[in-house]
Amino acid sequence: MPNPIRPTLRCLQDDLGIAVPPPGTPLDKLSHPLIERIQRQADDAPTEKIASIDDTVLLKCKPGGSRWRGAVWQDQSQELGWLVAAGMRTQGDRSDFYQKLCDDCQRKRTVLNQAGRELAPGKRTYSKHLLPDADDRLRLDVEQKYRLLQEARELVPNLVKEARDDAGTPVRGQVFGTQVEAFVYRAVGSYDELYLGLRVVGSAPEGVHDIVLQLAVPEALAEDWEPIEAPHRDGEPGEIFYFTLLEVPQLRT
Structure with a gap:
């Protein structure tokens, strides 16, 4: 059983x-x-x-x-x-x-x-x-998505923190069946550049990119993120990179 x-x-x-x-x-x-x-x-x-x-x-x-x-x-x-x-x-x-x-x-x-x-x-x-019946399947699906969201709320900020602590080294994790990569490029001056790469490995909920970006940097607005070509490595099939500039105080705990 x-x-x-x-x-x-x-x-x-x-x-x-x-x-x-x-x-x-x-x-x-x-x-x-x-x-x-x-x-x-x-x-x-x-x-x-x-x-x-x-x-x-x-x-x-x-x-x-x-x-x-x-x-x-x-x-x-x-x-x-x-x-x-x-x-x-x-x-x-x-x-x-x-x-x-x-x-x-x-x-x-x-x-x-x-x-x-x-x-x-x-x-x-x-x-x-x-x-x-259908209601039972829906409830099971809701429970599973809720669990994945709770896991994402913990994992994504940790990825950003690890990437910030080891600038120049990509950090990866799985969120919603999506491969998430955080990469911090520490530029000269008072700003840090944060690159976040997303690559869907399997099926993922609609809007997963928006959820991950929001969890990565809660202070940033949607328009603060721009899709770009990755500055630190070649992109992989199905992968989209996003970029935002963050003030140094925002990157610190």
Whole structure:
């Protein structure tokens, strides 16, 4: 079972009773017995199939010392696990998690059949409505971009500082899948020249150049940066260099 495993938004709100947190909090990091247990069981991952569900492979999640139970679906395309349903184990009672899950999926199958939408003849249950949808994918994407932005906020200023401390030596790092290079040319006089090179290695968010420039020198305006040919080396394919003049006090911490 891949790790981490995250709850769907429906499961989070309806089954676990947790409000959707800000994007800075990944859903697989929430404080809940079931979610915490899932993240700790990399070596003891769910492998037991929920037998009453016959249209999709849902696996049992059974935290030790707790009545919480969960149904986990593996997304092979993303190597990611999803907690798609959760509830309390009350064996022998109609409110039991597994019983309620089965009843819900059987009702869903009956409704589809009556509507003439028989999607899988011979199946007793329909559980695909529990699987992650477009909103879940969007939330995952937002979390990932937020994390990348936080990393960029730390890395880009550090690149500029390293380049400033070792003038004449290019310093490189990865930001948003983009190769970023900072180079400080210490000119004669009261000014330092800062050259920032960007080269997209893989897919990068729209406007990544503007974000990096803003993080590199928060005091500089967009019009303070000019795209130029690199003064310190030949450019590489897909690479754009930007130039700005900074007063020496601005370059110091």
